[in-house]
Structures are given as structure tokens and as C-alpha cells.
Amino acid sequence: MISRIYIDTDRIIAGITMKDPGRPEENNMALHACINPEHVIQNRRKLAALAGCELEDFVSAYQTHSANFHKVTREDRGRGAAELDTAIPDTDSLYTFEPGLLLCCFTADCVPVIFYDEGLGLVGTIHSGWAGTAQEITVKVLKQLFQVENCSPKSLRVFIGPAISQDRFEVGQDVYDRFMALGYGDEFLYFNEKTGKYHIDNQLTVKRQCELSGIPADHIFVDRTCTYDGSDCFSHRRDKECGRHLSFIMRKK
Numbered sequence: 001m002i003s004r005i006y007i008d009t010d011r012i013i014a015g016i017t018m019k020d021p022g023r024p025e026e027n028n029m030a031l032h033a034c035i036n037p038e039h040v041i042q043n044r045r046k047l048a049a050l051a052g053c054e055l056e057d058f059v060s061a062y063q064t065h066s067a068n069f070h071k072v073t074r075e076d077r078g079r080g081a082a083e084l085d086t087a088i089p090d091t092d093s094l095y096t097f098e099p100g101l102l103l104c105c106f107t108a109d110c111v112p113v114i115f116y117d118e119g120l121g122l123v124g125t126i127h128s129g130w131a132g133t134a135q136e137i138t139v140k141v142l143k144q145l146f147q148v149e150n151c152s153p154k155s156l157r158v159f160i161g162p163a164i165s166q167d168r169f170e171v172g173q174d175v176y177d178r179f180m181a182l183g184y185g186d187e188f189l190y191f192n193e194k195t196g197k198y199h200i201d202n203q204l205t206v207k208r209q210c211e212l213s214g215i216p217a218d219h220i221f222v223d224r225t226c227t228y229d230g231s232d233c234f235s236h237r238r239d240k241e242c243g244r245h246l247s248f249i250m251r252k253k
Contacts, residue, residue, distance in 0.1 A: 001017065001020060001023060001027065001043070001046045001047065001050060002017070002018040002019070002020040002022075002023075002027065002232060003015050003016065003017045003018055003047070003050065004016050004018060004223070006114065006159045006221065006223075007116070007157075007159075009118070010252065010253070011118055011121070011251060011252055011253060012116055012118060012123060012249065012250070012251055012252060013051050013052070013248075013249070013250050013252060014114045014116065014123070014159065014247075014248065014249035014250070015247070015248060016112065016161045016162065016223075016245050016246065016247045016248070017029055017043075017047060017245055017246045017248075018232045018233065018245065019230075019231075019232045019233055019234055019243070019245075020232075023042075023043055023046070024036070024039035024040075024042050024043060025039045025040070025043070025243050026234075026243060027043050027243070028040060028043065028234070028242075028243025028244060029043055029044060029047070029104075029106060029243065029244055029245065029246035030106045030243060030244035030246075031080075031083070031084040032062070032084055032106075033108075033241075033242070033243060033244055034243065037084075041055070041082055044058065044081070044082075044246075047246065047248070048102070051102055051248065051250055052252065053100060053102050053250060055081050055082060056077065056078045056081055056082075057077060057078070057081075057100055057101055057102050057250070058078065058080065058081035058101075058102050058104055059072050059076050059077065059078070059079050059080065059081070059088070059094060059096075059101050059102065059103055059104065060079065060080025060081065060087045060088070060104040060106075061080065061087055061088040061089075061091035061092065061093075061094055061104075061127075062080070062084070062087040062088065062089050062090065062091065063091070063092050063105075063106060063127045064090050064091075064092065065092065065127075065129050065131040065132055066090055066091065066092050066132070066135070066137070067092070067132060067135035067136065067137040067140050068090055068091045068092060068093070068137075069091065069092070069093035069094070069095065069126075069137070069140070069141045069144060070088050070091045070093070070094055070095075071095060071096065072088075072094050072095065072096035072098065072101060072103065073096070073098060074098055074101075076088065076101070077101060080104070092126065092127040092128070092132055092137055093124065093125065093126040093127065093137060093141045094124055094125050095115075095122065095123065095124030095125075095141070095145070095149075096122075096123060096124065096251070097120065097121050097122055097149075097251070098251070099121070099250075099251045099252060099253050100250070100251070100252070100253075101250060101251070102248050102249070102250040103123060103124060103125045103248065103249050103250065104125065104246055104247070104248055105125035105126065105127045105246070105247040105248070106127065106244040106245065106246055106247075107127060107161070107162075107163065107227075107234075107244060107245050107247065108227060108233075108234040108235055108236040108242050108243065108244045108245065109129075109163060109164040109169075109227050109228065109235050109236050109237050110127055110128060110129035110130075110132070110163060110164075110202075111127075111128040111129070111132075111133065111160060111161070111163040111202050111203055111206050112125065112126070112127060112128075112160070112161035112162075112163070112245070112247035113125065113126035113127075113128060113138060113158060113159070113160055113161070113206060113247075114158070114159040114161065114247055114248075114249045115156055115157065115158045115159070115249075116156070116157055116249060116251075117151050117152075117155045117156050117157070118157070119155055120149075120150075120151060120155070121251050122145070122149065122151055122156075122251075123249045123250065123251045124141070124145075124249065125247055125248070125249060126138055126141055128202070128206050129202075130169075130171065130175055130178075130179075130200060130202055131178075133179075133202055133205050133206055133209070134175075134178040134179060134181075134182070136182070136209060138206055138209045138210060138213070139209050139212070139213055142156075142209075142210070142213040142214075142215070143213070146213070146214070153213060153214030153215045153216075154214075154215075154216060154219075156215055156219060157219050157220075157221075158210050158215060158219060158220045158221070159221050159223070160203055160206055160207060160220065160221065160222045160223065161223050161245070161247050162223050162224075162225035162226070162227050162230065162233055162245070163202055163203050163226075163227055164202070164226060164227050164228050164235065164237060165201075165224075165226035165228065165229065166188070166190070166199050166200060166201035166202075166204075167199060167226075168226060168228040168229065168237070169199055169200050169201075169202065169237075170192070170195065170197040170198070170199060171197065171198050171199070171200055172197065172198070173198070175198070175200065176189065176198040176200075179200055179205065182205075184205075184208055184212065185200075185205055187204075187208070188200060188201040188202075188204050188205045188208070189201075203222055203224070204222070207220055207222055227245075233245070
């Protein structure tokens with residue numbers, strides 16, 4: 001299985017699965033965007049073996065481009081792992097302090113965010129498409145962690161995974177207006193006079209949201225792989241019908 005491992009310590013493993021021509025449906029990990037659900041289950045079991053867990057340890061959400069988050073408990077174990085209808089509904093971010101649960105985030109151009117505080121044993125994921133970024137889902141999740149879960153911004157580490165690049169991400173006036181309304185989005189926008197389209201750097205906007213929330217810049221890693229141009233990437237904008245990457249993180253103990 002082709003994947004990128006961002007961290008693998010005695011306490012935490014995190015990374016993202018990549019497109020793999022040697023796997024069923026090229027290593028598609030999404031039950032909501034597949035040809036055969038059994039292919040996805042096969043791929044997820046392969047990932048489980050890599051991560052040192054079972055498929056039944058996966059926890060997935062039904063992502064809706066919302067700003068909703070969910071604190072995962074042991075009772076959530078296995079939700080969305082093998083069946084789409086058991087996934088946590090209307091949620092785009094998961095976090096937990098529980099060991100042995102692999103949290104999932106599915107993307108194919110949107111920005112996946114993985115975060116952890118190794119000292120506290122906190123791990124989590126965020127799915128931030130342009131709509132999630134405009135709703136500041138990352139800011140809202142971080143506010144929850146800092147104000148409710150007693151996490152320190154200086155203790156948090158963040159990985160921002162592969163996403164569509166600014167040059168490939170054309171948007172119209174409505175999306176441009178949403179980003180401008182943030183008050184800091186103008187730095188990550190440009191206008192293409194030939195096409196009459198705006199271009200947004202969603203990754204760096206999310207990075208700025210992390211920084212504005214108090215996370216030191218050197219605690220944020222950005223994988224600048226463009227999903228549209230990457231041969232080992234799924235891209236909904238490029239292919240329309242495509243699989244999904246799975247960004248994952250698990251506290252081992």
C-alpha cells in the first residue's frame with residue numbers, strides 16, 4: 001500500500017493514503033465514492049495492518065463541508081468503518097483522547113488537517129474544503145481544544161496534507177467574497193484576467209488560521225503536493241468520478 005507517514009512514534013501514528021494502481025480501485029478509501037464497497041473494505045484492512053490496528057478500530061464521519069466537530073469516545077469505535085450509515089453524521093472534524101482508535105478524514109482536493117498533542121494524548125482530524133475554510137472550521141476546533149480541553153497552542157503539532165494547488169483552484173465571485181470576508185484571505189487570492197476566475201490557496205489559508213489561533217508556525221507542516229497534478233493523487237476537480245485519500249491518526253497508547 002502506498003501511503004505517506006507523517007509521524008510514527010511509540011504513542012502516535014499519522015499519515016495519508018495515496019493512489020496506488022496495485023490496489024483495488026487504486027486504493028480508494030471512501031465508501032461514499034466507490035464502485036464496490038468491498039474494494040474499500042479491502043483497502044482499509046490493509047491500512048489497519050499498516051497502522052497496527054483492526055478495521056473495527058476505525059472511526060469515520062459523514063462529511064458535509066460543515067464546521068461541526070465531534071469528540072470521539074470508546075462508544076464510537078467502528079462507526080463508519082465498514083458501513084456508511086453508521087458514520088458520525090454531519091461532521092467534518094474528529095478528535096479524541098482515547099487510545100487505539102484510528103480517526104479518518106477523506107479528501108480528493110479539499111484540505112486534510114491532522115493534529116496532535118503527544119503529551120496530552122490528544123489526536124484529531126479536520127476536513128476543510130473551501131466551504132469549511134470559509135466557515136473557519138479549523139479555528140472553531142482549535143478554540144474547543146484550547147478553551148474546553150485544556151490544550152496549549154504551543155504543544156499542538158499540525159500536518160496539512162495534499163490538496164488542490166492555488167494555480168489549479170479556480171473559483172467564482174461568491175467564493176472570493178467568502179474568503180475576503182475572513183479579513184485575512186486576501187493574501188491567498190489572485191485574479192486571472194484571461195479566465196475571469198479567482199484562485200485560492202486553501203492550504204495556506206488553513207495554515208494562517210492555525211497561526212492566528214496561536215500555533216507556532218514551526219509546529220505546522222504543509223505537504224504542498226497538488227492533488228490535481230499529482231499522479232499518485234485523487235482529484236475530484238480533475239476526474240469528477242474518483243476515489244478518496246484517507247488522512248488518519250491514532251493514539252497507540
